[in-house]
Amino acid sequence: MSILTSKKFQKYFVPGIVFQSCVIAGGYGTGRELVEYFMGYGPAGGCLAMCIVSLLTWSVIAGISFAFAWTFKKFDYKSFMKELMGPGWIAFEVAYIILILIILGVVEASAGSILSELFGLNKWVGIIGMAVAVFLLVINGSEMIEKVLSAWSFVLYGVYILFLILTFVNFGKDIGNNFASVPVQGNWAVGGFQYAFYNLAIIAGVLYTVKHSESPKDAGIAGFIAGIIGIVPGIILFIAMCGFYPAIIDQELPVDYILTQMNMPWLRYVFQIVLFGTLIETGSGMIYSITDRIEAAYKNKGNEAPKFTTPVVAFVLLAGTMLLAQVGLSGLIAKGYGTLAWVFLIVYVIPALTLGTYKLMKHKQAK
Numbered sequence: 001m002s003i004l005t006s007k008k009f010q011k012y013f014v015p016g017i018v019f020q021s022c023v024i025a026g027g028y029g030t031g032r033e034l035v036e037y038f039m040g041y042g043p044a045g046g047c048l049a050m051c052i053v054s055l056l057t058w059s060v061i062a063g064i065s066f067a068f069a070w071t072f073k074k075f076d077y078k079s080f081m082k083e084l085m086g087p088g089w090i091a092f093e094v095a096y097i098i099l100i101l102i103i104l105g106v107v108e109a110s111a112g113s114i115l116s117e118l119f120g121l122n123k124w125v126g127i128i129g130m131a132v133a134v135f136l137l138v139i140n141g142s143e144m145i146e147k148v149l150s151a152w153s154f155v156l157y158g159v160y161i162l163f164l165i166l167t168f169v170n171f172g173k174d175i176g177n178n179f180a181s182v183p184v185q186g187n188w189a190v191g192g193f194q195y196a197f198y199n200l201a202i203i204a205g206v207l208y209t210v211k212h213s214e215s216p217k218d219a220g221i222a223g224f225i226a227g228i229i230g231i232v233p234g235i236i237l238f239i240a241m242c243g244f245y246p247a248i249i250d251q252e253l254p255v256d257y258i259l260t261q262m263n264m265p266w267l268r269y270v271f272q273i274v275l276f277g278t279l280i281e282t283g284s285g286m287i288y289s290i291t292d293r294i295e296a297a298y299k300n301k302g303n304e305a306p307k308f309t310t311p312v313v314a315f316v317l318l319a320g321t322m323l324l325a326q327v328g329l330s331g332l333i334a335k336g337y338g339t340l341a342w343v344f345l346i347v348y349v350i351p352a353l354t355l356g357t358y359k360l361m362k363h364k365q366a367k
Contacts, residue, residue: 014146015066015209016226020233021149021278022202022285023158028234029278030110030236031241031254037195038188039200039249043175043242045184046191050235053192059227061349062203064356067216068224071363076296077204077289078342083349084359088274092204092347098284099201099340104321114272117256130276131318134283138291138314145288146209149281156233159274163267164236171243172264178245197349198341199230205289216360287314329350 028034038046048064065080077096081089111130112123137145168175203226213219239254241248244258251257255275259268291310298305 001102007212007328009150010146010212010213011223012225013229014150014212015062015206015222016147016184016320017153017201018149018206018285019062019226020230021153021281022206023230024198024233024278024282026239029275029282030113030252030256031193031237031248031253032259034238034241035249035251035254037191037272038161038238039241040186041188041247042182042185043179043245044060045186045188046238047179047235048184049188049192049195050231050238053189054196055227055231056228057193057196057227057349058200058203059224061200061223061352062226063220064360065203065207065351066210066213066219066226068352068356068360069210070213070219071216071318075207075211076293077207078293079300080207081294081348084356087295088347088351090200091333093144094200095340095347097290099344100205100290101315102340103286103289104283104317107283108318108322111113111276114256114276117253118269123284126276127322130279130283131322133280134287135311135314137284138287139311143262145284149150150284152277156202157273158276159271160233163271164240166262166264166267167240167243167258175239178242182245191324193345194341195301198343201340201344202286203346216364222330243331280295283318287317290317297349308321 033049034046040046041049045145049291069075069080069082072080072083077094078089084300099322108130110129111126113126115121115129115221116124117231131297137148203223210219210222211223231266240258241254244261248257256272257267259271262268294309294313295305
């Protein structure tokens with residue numbers, strides 16, 4: 001039996017892998033998101049924010065959300081939010097769709113920048129190429145998405161670990177010096193929470209993976225593991241980036257800047273190809289959460305969604321966000337994500353911690 005199809009792997013790790021796949025290319029795969037929300041606090045401050053605040057926030061909210069989804073059998077974000085907060089689900093959906101549009105814009109902008117930096121191609125080649133790959137993956141359904149995302153995550157972790165090792169070999173002294181000499185700056189907890197809050201909304205988009213669980217406990221454990229799986233590649237990248245502080249702050253593609261400084265062309269090509277794959281992962285995961293929500297709405301009414309729904313929705317979202325991609329990575333990440341962080345604190349994080357916990361406890365007592 002393949003590890004990808006084993007029950008324990010699907011039950012405990014697939015939800016986290018799909019969550020990480022949707023998070024990574026929304027910004028931190030290129031390193032730009034990590035610069036925006038962590039590097040301003042210095043190397044040590046940024047690590048504290050990621051390893052303590054962001055990780056624990058993701059794990060706790062994911063654990064509650066996954067247990068809630070399994071308990072009430074709500075595996076798409078609309079039915080989940082209606083069960084959680086009643087009519088307030090509409091506020092979440094508006095914010096969530098805006099988030100998806102920004103993420104797709106970031107993903108397409110990243111795809112264009114990567115192929116432009118790597119091969120000197122016009123940015124539209126990367127944008128259109130990524131969009132086509134996402135479209136083909138989405139129309140093949142959730143099972144295919146889970147398999148592709150799971151397999152690619154093993155490749156991703158391997159390349160990221162190799163990247164960190166080679167960075168330490170070449171710039172380990174600079175990394176150590178920057179951690180030791182640069183003081184913690186500002187309120188790093190705020191950056192950790194802000195980063196965590198807007199990414200948490202993605203949890204609602206990967207609830208279909210919780211179907212693999214066999215109990216609320218299984219789902220809760222999978223959620224806690226998801227927080228760890230989701231943040232570890234980001235921590236690896238951030239530590240590597242600290243060797244280039246403060247010059248790294250002004251780079252639109254910080255990771256590509258590091259790879260160029262390392263003067264290892266083969267690693268640059270391998271890393272960027274893997275990163276391009278993560279863009280496809282993120283785009284397909286986010287679009288599927290929308291098409292799954294539409295299909296679930298039809299099923300709740302006793303109908304089947306028209307076959308053209310998934311391809312049409314995927315095409316409209318991908319084509320529409322191509323224009324958004326022209327804003328550029330820095331603008332999308334700084335302006336779009338920053339504002340949504342506090343919106344999702346109100347429409348998701350607080351309801352999950354309060355209403356979600358209360359309803360779970362009440363359900364358990366009733367049983």
